[in-house]
Amino acid sequence: LRTGRGSAHAKVILFGEHAVVHGAPAVALPIDGLGVCATARLLDDVDDVEGSAAPAASDVERRPGESTIVTDVYSGPLDGAPELLESPRAVILACLEEFGLSGSGVEVTVTGEVPHARGLGSSAAVAGAIVRALADLAGAELSQELYLDLVGVGEKVAHGAPSGLDAHATAAAEPIIFEAGVARVLPHRTRAVIVVADSGVAGRTRRAVASVTSFLERHPLRGPALMAGLGALAQQGALDLAQGRPEQLGAKMAEAQGMLRELGVSSPELDRIVDAAVGAGAYGAKLTGGGQGGCVIALAADDEAARRVATAMRLAGAVATWQHRLEGSSS
Ligand code: PMV
Numbered sequence: 163l164r165t166g167r168g169s170a171h172a173k174v175i176l177f178g179e180h181a182v183v184h185g186a187p188a189v190a191l192p193i194d195g196l197g198v199c200a201t202a203r204l205l206d207d208v209d210d211v212e213g214s215a216a217p218a219a220s221d222v223e224r225r226p227g228e229s230t231i232v233t234d235v236y237s238g239p240l241d242g243a244p245e246l247l248e249s250p251r252a253v254i255l256a257c258l259e260e261f262g263l264s265g266s267g268v269e270v271t272v273t274g275e276v277p278h279a280r281g282l283g284s285s286a287a288v289a290g291a292i293v294r295a296l297a298d299l300a301g302a303e304l305s306q307e308l309y310l311d312l313v314g315v316g317e318k319v320a321h322g323a324p325s326g327l328d329a330h331a332t333a334a335a336e337p338i339i340f341e342a343g344v345a346r347v348l349p350h351r352t353r354a355v356i357v358v359a360d361s362g363v364a365g366r367t368r369r370a371v372a373s374v375t376s377f378l379e380r381h382p383l384r385g386p387a388l389m390a391g392l393g394a395l396a397q398q399g400a401l402d403l404a405q406g407r408p409e410q411l412g413a414k415m416a417e418a419q420g421m422l423r424e425l426g427v428s429s430p431e432l433d434r435i436v437d438a439a440v441g442a443g444a445y446g447a448k449l450t451g452g453g454q455g456g457c458v459i460a461l462a463a464d465d466e467a468a469r470r471v472a473t474a475m476r477l478a479g480a481v482a483t484w485q486h487r488l489e490g491s492s493s
Contacts, residue, residue, distance in 0.1 A: 165203045168294025172196035172282040173331035174358060174450045174459050174486075176403075176411075177396035177418055178340075179281075180374045180427060182325045186393025187341035189348065189400050190331035191356065193486050196282065198274030200291035202299040205230070206267035224267070229258060232271040246278075253289045253316035254296070260312065261300035270295065277482070279364040281451020286328035289316035309333065322368055336491050339400050351406035351490045355468035357439065357460045358450070361431045362481035367452025370427045377425050388421050395421075406490065412445020412461045419448035427453035431479055436460075438478030442471045 171194045178188025206226060224230055229240050231254065236244055243251050250272065258264045270292055276284040293312040297304040313329040330338055330345035337348040378385035395414045402411045419436055422428055428436075432449045439447035439460035444467075447460035460475065462468035465485070472483040 164299060165201055166295045166297070166299025167199070167201050168291045168296075168298055169197055169199045170287040170290030170294070170332045171198070172276040172284070172287055173328060173334075174282065174356065174457070175327065175331075176337070176450075176459070177399045177414065178392055179449075179451055179453070180371065180422065180425060181389045181392035181396070182327055182340065183323075183371060183374070184378070184389045185342065186389055187339055187396045187400075188325070188327055189337060189339050189396050189403070190327055190334075191337045191486070191488070192331060192334045193282065193356075193358065193484070194335070195486060196274075196276050196484060198272065198276055198284070198287040198291040200273075200288075200295035201271045202292075202295040203269050204263075204266055204299065205269050227265045227267045229254060229266075229268045229270070232269060234273070249285050249316040249320040250288050250292055252319045253292050253312060256312055256315040257293055257296040260308070261296055261302045263296065263300055268296070268299065277360060279456070280360050281365045281367070281449075281453070281456030282358070283328040283332045283451075285320035286313055286317055287332040289313040290329070290332050292316075322371075337403060339396065347491075348400055348403060349491055350403040350488065352403050352408050352411065352488050353406065353464075353490055354408040354411075354445070354488050355462045355465060356486045356488060357444070357462055357468050357472050357475065358484045358486065359435050359439070359458045359460070359472070359475040359480035360482040361429075361435060361455060361457065361479065363429065363431055363455035365452045365456030366454040367456075370452040370454045373426050373454075384424075388425055391421055392418060403488075408445050408461060408463065412447075415446030415448045415459070415461060416440070419446075422449055422453060429454050431455070432458055434478045435475050435480050438474040439471050442474035443467055444471045 176189040182188035317324040444460035
């Protein structure tokens with residue numbers, strides 16, 4: 163049986179969430195230790211018809227030519243997929259059409275460790291893995307532009323009007339700075355450890371984005387000042403990252419958290435985890451992604467400091483933590 167494979171990974175936003183929606187720059191880091199894999203195979207291959215192939219995991223009620231999806235929440239025909247899978251379903255349909263596979267009967271299997279709705283880019287990572295697997299299956303050339311378009315199909319379903327940051331960051335190998343739809347790789351010389359802590363509360367990106375828009379309407383002076391402030395922290399933070407200045411980075415993360423709190427996108431749960439991280443010696447900590455739930459990131463000096471910070475974050479309510487080493491890039 164022909165099989166295609168693809169993967170993508172989680173991301174965190176170091177600076178610029180929300181402000182990026184209003185035109186400011188943002189800095190995002192790929193978290194390659196937290197990945198999503200997809201495999202795609204043709205179910206209606208000759209082998210299948212002759213009955214020599216293993217039955218498809220999702221083949222139970224499939225009509226010939228119908229495509230299916232296999233995940234840990236649902237396995238079966240695409241058309242019967244639950245609302246939670248609306249974004250991957252839209253991406254699969256767009257890819258089948260783009261790669262000339264419509265009506266071929268394709269099974270797409272998605273596995274991964276990126277928790278859903280925690281601001282870690284799970285929807286973009288799932289979409290990215292699917293796009294790569296289906297392009298691989300079709301033997302199709304996948305330009306960066308086509309990749310981003312196809313991931314964007316799913317992101318629109320998942321988030322309404324996304325900035326596009328997640329689609330870039332979940333495919334990037336290095337930190338990026340993103341502005342006006344364009345991502346640039348950031349050279350970086352910082353050695354430190356990012357601790358990612360899941361508050362256990364589902365993030366509400368759509369609602370948080372709407373509440374920032376409403377803040378901007380209600381505060382015509384302070385709102386734009388906060389957007390500009392968050393954008394400036396992203397610009398200056400990018401320099402700190404490039405120059406290897408973790409203390410300054412941490413201080414800017416704390417400043418960004420203050421602004422995000424003022425915008426109303428933090429929450430008592432997130433604030434508690436941020437305070438615990440700083441109390442345990444982190445250089446700085448802030449929410450990451452849409453907020454009002456989701457994850458907190460903290461910057462620690464090294465693995466040992468990161469362990470202390472992670473423990474404190476768990477004691478403050480985090481249900482899971484991950485550590486990601488910043489090693490500095492070769493460039
Ligand atoms: O919650 P996430 O990881 O999807 O991040 C959202 C980031 C926002 O800036 C709030 C929205 C966006 O589209 O960039």
